[in-house]
Amino acid sequence: MSDATQRVTQALQAIVCNPEHDEAKIREFFSPQYRQYVDGESLDFRGFVEHMAKLKQLAESIEVTMVAIAGQHQDVLTHHHVAVSKKGGGVSHVDVLAHFTLQDGMIIRCEELTRLIQGAAEDSSLGHIR
Template sequence: MKTNKAIFKELFREIFANPVYNESAISQYFTLEYRQEVDGKVLNYEQFCKHIIAQQEVVASMTFEFQTLVEEGNILFSNHIATVKMKSGENLEMRVIGEFHFVNGKINYCNELTHMISGDSSNKDLGSRH
């Protein structure tokens, strides 16, 4: 059985680093009851799917550096850097700090803060845009 850390890294490759929207991949990693609290906004599963679509409309590529991943029971804490190349040619760097709750190998809840390290401030909502 895969650890939550392994599932987490896998979903980032398959969903966020993948330029092609794939809702079946999202449903493989997130429950339909998924709830995300991010930067003062609350997203349900449907809004999260729209968030992925909104990102893919403007992002050319995205890579991740996981600085800290701590797993305790069904909870995973991540502190990671997202390096983003926008379709406009702009480059962004975002720090993401999040707490993720797993239920039966899928993420059911996320509490996340994103902080733009570098890039145009018009994209500071990239972590919650939908």
Template structure:
């Protein structure tokens, strides 16, 4: 297997790198057959990219802190926090528990995650699946 991506690199490119197109960011880190389940909701790559496109209209800046990360062959697991400052000035911090699988080329093929809102309004609870 080639060198694999990480969730920090993927989220930084998707959400926090102005000027990088959504398609280019996605192609760097996610295989064509990518699927994701967030808090029980499954999306294919197209649905995931709709979600990220929406977040790009909401997020002004932010960052990712990886607290724990483990890879074993094609398996990936991590616990990370995402800090976001929204364009309306609100702030959100979410802790994410993620289990995933890499494609042979090192990009993510699948991710299953559960989120925990640490800071933000009750409306921000669904930011992980918002469209």
């Protein structure tokens, strides 16, 4: 596994799967110039931090299962599944295709498509909720 693919895998585990919202941890992996494009929605770094905070408010736990990962130079492509157990009850499963770009070991961009596989219809926005 390349350094870039390891870095993305570490970021998903440390930030998405961590039950606590930790902006300092986000800053360890994501550049302040970070941009994310999810299902036609655009988030800058601040928007991403807000997104993660909201997700942690809604979720009891989040699990990421990597289906496939490939990297070349500073680009990493992932296909992963996200299982979100919600505090109010219920579980949603989301299929994610993502293209991460890194610079100097930091994630600077992510282009992502998500598809709700199982869960409430309103959970189709879990990938960009704020």
